[in-house]
Amino acid sequence: NENPYGCTPRVKEALFSCRYYHLYPDSEQRELRRALQEYVGVPASRLLVGAGSDELIDLVLRLFVDPGDRIINCVPTFGMYSFSAEVCGGKVVEVPRDENFEVDVSEVTAAIRDKDAKLVFLASPNNPSxxxxxxxxxxxxxDTGVVVVLDEAYCEFSGETMVSLAKSYENLIILRTFSKWAGLAGLRVGYGVFPSQIMPHLMRIKTPYTVSIAAQIAAIESLRDxxxxxRTxxxxxxxxxxxxxxxxxxxxLxxxxxxxxxxxxxxxxHRAPEFHGELLRRGISVRYFDTPRLRDCLRISVGKPEHTDALIAALEGIC
Structure with missing residues (x-):
């Protein structure tokens, strides 16, 4: 799900001209957090930057989840929520989405109550649907009081965000990334909006220097352009x-x-695996998920017009 157009030219210019790669990066990412304060509209004191949102997912789970604690996962969704929860010793309670991949809120609230869940993970837009x-x-x-981790990794493509709710709800965490919209997947930089009272605890357990000088420069220049x-x-x-x-x-289809x-x-x-293999043989990579809800589906990244044309021609040939 990378950006086929890549980063802004300003990123390349800034990375080329940087003279400080021999120094350790700012472990608190202060300049980047100030830039994010303007972009997100949230005080820098509530913003935490990590090596992609994956690091922040891990930090949240390490902070809130003890071995045996339960988290709610609305499947199918991004695989890192369950992976990281299990690494931390948590128990993942899966609540299936409906046939249109909408969240069954009644089932989730029931699971929160019945399973005494610590966290709910929710991606909006959801990956892969x-x-x-x-x-x-x-x-x-x-309103249940449980901590909701809202992953807005793709919000720039939806034009929808719930960051304004973070001002009123101390149990809301919002995660975002520069990997998708900014074309910085290879540099690993993401950020989150966190309740004020947990920021000191997160900073205490966060490994310093995980966000490189190059990643910080690239993120700042993306926000400046x-x-x-x-347009991209x-x-x-x-x-x-x-x-x-x-x-x-x-x-x-x-x-x-x-x-x-x-x-x-x-x-x-039931031809999704066949289509996946045939496309690979034609040099086209799409994602196939060998899971019960997705066995008949393929996830296709949006590329450039020529990528679309090549894909459609290949699919028509397979059909």
Whole structure:
């Protein structure tokens, strides 16, 4: 799910001209957090930067979860929530999404109560389905009092965020990343909006120097060139719609509406593994998930127009 257009040229220029690679990076990422304060609209004191949102997921679990504690995971979703929870000794309670991959809020609230869960993980837009969770559903979960970890890794492609709720709810954590919209997946930099009272505890357990000088420079320059990045984002959104329309025109394929930079596509006749293999043989890589809910689906990243054209031609040849 990378950005096919890459980072802004300002990132490359800044990385080339930096003269401080021999020094350790700022372990508190102060300049980047000040820039994020302007971008997100949240005080820098509530922002924590990590080596991708994966590090922040791990930190949250280490802070809140003791061995045997339960977390709620709304499946199918991003695999790192359950992976990191199990590494920390947590027990993962899976609450299935419905046939349209919407969160069953009643089932989640029941699981929170019955399982005495410590955390709920929720991705919006969700990976791999691409749909967002309505604010009313997030509010219902927040009102239970459980800590809700809302992963907004793809929010730049949806235009939807619930960061304003962080001002009112001390049990809301929001995670984001520069990997997708900013084209910095290879540099590993993400950030989170956290309740004020847990920031000192997170800083105490966070390993210093995990966010390199290069990653901090690249993230800062991305935020300084939002006009360029917004053009790239809008280009990807437009191509997402074109890809959706083209997939709808192929018999046996049913793409799900997406607000991310990828599409989940149902393949009729249990042929998803076959399609996956045939596309690989043609030099096209899409994601196949060998899990019960997704065995008949492929996840397709939105690329450049020529990537869409090559994919459609290959799919038409397979069909």
């Amino acid at each position: 691409g749909n967002t969770t309505p604010e009313r559903d997030v509010l219902r979960l927040l 939002m006009a360029y990045m917004q 984002i809008q280009t990807i959104i437009a191509e997402r719609q074109r890809l959706f329309t083209r997939l709808c025109g192929i018999k046996g 049913k793409p799900y509406p997406s607000k991310s930079n990828f599409l989940l596509c149902y393949v009729a006749g």
